[in-house]
Amino acid sequence: MMRRPCCEKRGMNKGAWSKQEDQRLTEYVLTHGEGRWGSVPKAAGLLRCGKSCRLRWINYLRPELKRGNFSEDEEDLIIKLHALLGNRWSLIAGRLPGRTDNEVKNHWNSRLSKKFQSRTREEVKLCAPRKYSCQLSSASNSNNDFEARFDLNLDLTMSLSSSPIECDANREQLIEKDGSEVSQTPALALFL
DNA sequence: AAAGGCCTCAACCGCAGGTAG
DNA sequence: GCTACCTGCGGTTGAGGCCTT
DSSP: OOOOOTTOSTTOOOSSOOHHHHHHHHHHHHHHOSOOGGGHHHHHTOSSOHHHHHHHIIIIIOTTOOOSOOOHHHHHHHHHHHHHHOSOHHHHHHTSTTOOHHHHHHHIIIIIHHHHHHHHHHHHHHHTTSOSOOOHHHHTSGGGHHHHHHHHHHHHHHOOOOSOOSOHHHHGGGBOTTSOBOOOOTTHHHHO
16 A cells, blocks of 8 residues: 655654744643644644654653653563563553653663673573573572573573463453464563 | 764654544 | 555664763
């Protein structure tokens, strides 16, 4: 299907947002609510495309956004969720109140991926030449916490668990749009 | 002090799913 | 059923600040 470009109209602003633009968008959304982004630029008097307005609001202007540095707990959670879900940033961000998918993605790409990789390398050194096959039972031992995480990653890419998910309250958040469930592994029990 | 490389993060791009007409 | 629009997502880019030499 042919699709017109998002910002094909001439005269549209691109790039960094000015304070006036932020103010106009904020006032408009606070007054009229989110949604119908296609009509927002015109209604709010902005020379931006609706997509750009939506992104600016979601990633930067929403009052409930936390901003600032990620805590240790948040970073641990991101690492665990990423091991489980992969690059599904919106799902990961959904479990971090006040954080956006863009923020989580940037944080992962710039810091956590390196942190995770370096930790993995350390664990490989410590564990070698042992076989990396620790089971869920060892995950409850804090000394083996990261080892479990390392193995979790392997399990995720190689097999599906047949064990039922532990927490029903969180289960529905792990259901795919088509009704199928995200791969369930013993690791789920680590943080649900 | 300055030049160049690195890092961070806001913003853009392209694609896909849902849906209204 | 087809088309066009809206929305949301993940990948990528680039400006600007920071760090190193």
